[in-house]
Amino acid sequence: MIRDFIYSKATTVKEALDLIEKHKDDYKIICGGQSLLILMRQGLVAPENLIDIKKVKELSYIDFDSKNGLKIGATTIHREIEKSKIIKKHYPILVYMEENLASDQTRNWGTIGGNLCHGDPTGDPGPMFLALDASVKMANKKRERTIPLEEFFVDYFETALEEGELLLEVQIPVILPKTSVVYEKFNIIKNDQGIVSVAALITADKGGKCKNARIVLGGVASTPLRVKKAEQMLIGEKLSDGLLDKIGLKASKLADPVSDIHASEEYRKHLVNVLTKRMVKKAWEQAKASAR
């Protein structure tokens, strides 16, 4: 049962920050409620004040320019990302990610800001945005700051948001030429949270060698996990089955999953091995083809 709370609604960022200041002793932000309401129903979260930012329209936008890349406002719903023509053109992998994230109903109501702030290591946007080298912009009454997304995820369901801060925007740089970005999750129920997910970005040089690599795992640690030691093994190398085997094995060694009702630790490590090899191969072949 959900405990009683006082409900306030903001329609601007200023109003939201004022309400946060007013209720700073005991409050929770709610946007789509797709994740928060579950925790409230389970009695895991019981705020005295609920501050609704769903109607803060100034945070609902998708902007792109070829110099600074993509900016997505925090209250943008998943569905808008999925259906955005700009995103389809410049970041098609995000459309694929969204098409496989939750149900139509959840995508129609849940927001990208809510997803990131929930801090669930099995979420899809976390690994995907980390592979794309995203940053996040936040603000409280006193200041605005932007940090790499890599610093945003702190622990299970814990983020770098400080007291009084609101997530405003996700920023994703332009994808460089000769680069491919891929993503895959393994799940038991279609369109549900993944058991394990892998995002990979590969940039190839003209000779077919790997110039840049980012590999991020989901669902195998307390936060999305960038496996830098596996990435380093790729730089300056050409793709071979032997190298792919080593990369898959390295990624699975770096993963630190738990066993739960969905999958054992060993099975998750096995999935990391298989998916990492699959994603690196796919990204590399696509990047190489575009480098010709």
Ligand SMILES: Cc1cc2nc3c(=O)[nH]c(=O)nc-3n(C[C@H](O)[C@H](O)[C@H](O)COP(=O)(O)OP(=O)(O)OC[C@H]3O[C@@H](n4cnc5c(N)ncnc54)[C@H](O)[C@@H]3O)c2cc1C
């Ligand atoms: C049935 C179901 C299936 C799902 N499947 C998937 C899936 O496959 N993949 C996946 O990634 N996710 C999945 N989700 C989770 C869902 O996508 C997101 O977590 C959800 O969209 C969160 O957005 P929201 O606006 O509903 O956030 P809310 O539930 O309103 O808030 C979530 C958290 O973020 C905080 N918050 C929200 N906005 C802000 C802000 N701007 N600034 C500061 N704090 C903020 C809240 O205080 C709360 O702690 C699923 C959810 C459901 C119910």
